[in-house]
Amino acid sequence: MQRWLVVCVLALGACGSSSPTKADQGRSIAEEAGLPADVADFFAQASGGTRAPYRVTLTTTDTAGKPLQVTTTERPPDERVDTFHADGTIDASITTQGHHYQCTMAANHWDCGDLGTASTSSGQIFGATAVQLAIDRFRQRAGDYDFRVEPRAIAGASAKCLVTTRKPGHEQDPTVGASATLCLSPEGAVVLAETPSGTLTATAYTTAIPPDAFALPAAVGSAGSSAPPPAN
Numbered sequence: 542m543q544r545w546l547v548v549c550v551l552a553l554g555a556c557g558s559s560s561p562t563k564a565d566q567g568r569s570i571a572e573e574a575g576l577p578a579d580v581a582d583f584f585a586q587a588s589g590g591t592r593a594p595y596r597v598t599l600t601t602t603d604t605a606g607k608p609l610q611v612t613t614t615e616r617p618p619d620e621r622v623d624t625f626h627a628d629g630t631i632d633a634s635i636t637t638q639g640h641h642y643q644c645t646m647a648a649n650h651w652d653c654g655d656l657g658t659a660s661t662s663s664g665q666i667f668g669a670t671a672v673q674l675a676i677d678r679f680r681q682r683a684g685d686y687d688f689r690v691e692p693r694a695i696a697g698a699s700a701k702c703l704v705t706t707r708k709p710g711h712e713q714d715p716t717v718g719a720s721a722t723l724c725l726s727p728e729g730a731v732v733l734a735e736t737p738s739g740t741l742t743a744t745a746y747t748t749a750i751p752p753d754a755f756a757l758p759a760a761v762g763s764a765g766s767s768a769p770p771p772a773n
Contacts, residue, residue: 570584580690595747596748599741600744601739633646640658642655685713686711695724698743699726702733703724719737722734732746
């Protein structure tokens with residue numbers, strides 16, 4: 542996934558953990574920067590991570606400008622991320638039953654490998670250090686940007702969006718530009734991210750997860766044949 546999305550999620554404190562401590566830290570990002578209560582609530586949700594099952598399909602472009610689709614499925618503690626590339630290949634990262642697996646589909650055949658026991662932090666995008674960096678960042682830049690929270694309907698989800706807009710005559714952060722937007726579903730999943738470097742948009746969203754969502758598409762160490770990816 543593109544670096545711009547990593548920067549966007551980092552700046553907004555989305556640390557992908559269900560720990561209440563992370564949510565408290567996320568709330569402090571806004572509170573220490575003197576931002577409104579609804580913005581503090583958004584930061585708490587973003588930092589708290591996902592709390593319920595969901596599947597979201599997002600579209601963007603890769604570093605070469607080619608279409609890229611990413612489908613994330615979560616039923617804590619299990620998770621799966623399928624990345625669909627323009628050349629027809631698929632990369633699947635699957636964490637289930639305490640193990641982490643990496644699978645690849647090319648030429649209509651799957652290969653899977655066992656990466657070992659999954660740690661409790663395997664689902665995190667960023668850890669405590671990133672949270673502190675985000676707190677420091679917003680403490681420093683709150684005077685340059687206005688923050689507001691607004692509701693939007695995205696891919697069937699009732700999303701809550703944080704819109705960041707540069708104040709007239711103030712310094713611009715190149716990773717945020719004149720404005721940036723991050724939208725989260727009620728379950729805490731990213732359904733929209735807009736920055737100067739690009740856009741990540743949800744095209745499908747559901748909280749209904751099929752029983753076989755985390756099944757490996759091929760046996761570990763052997764090639765499978767035509768195993769289907771998860772339905773979008």
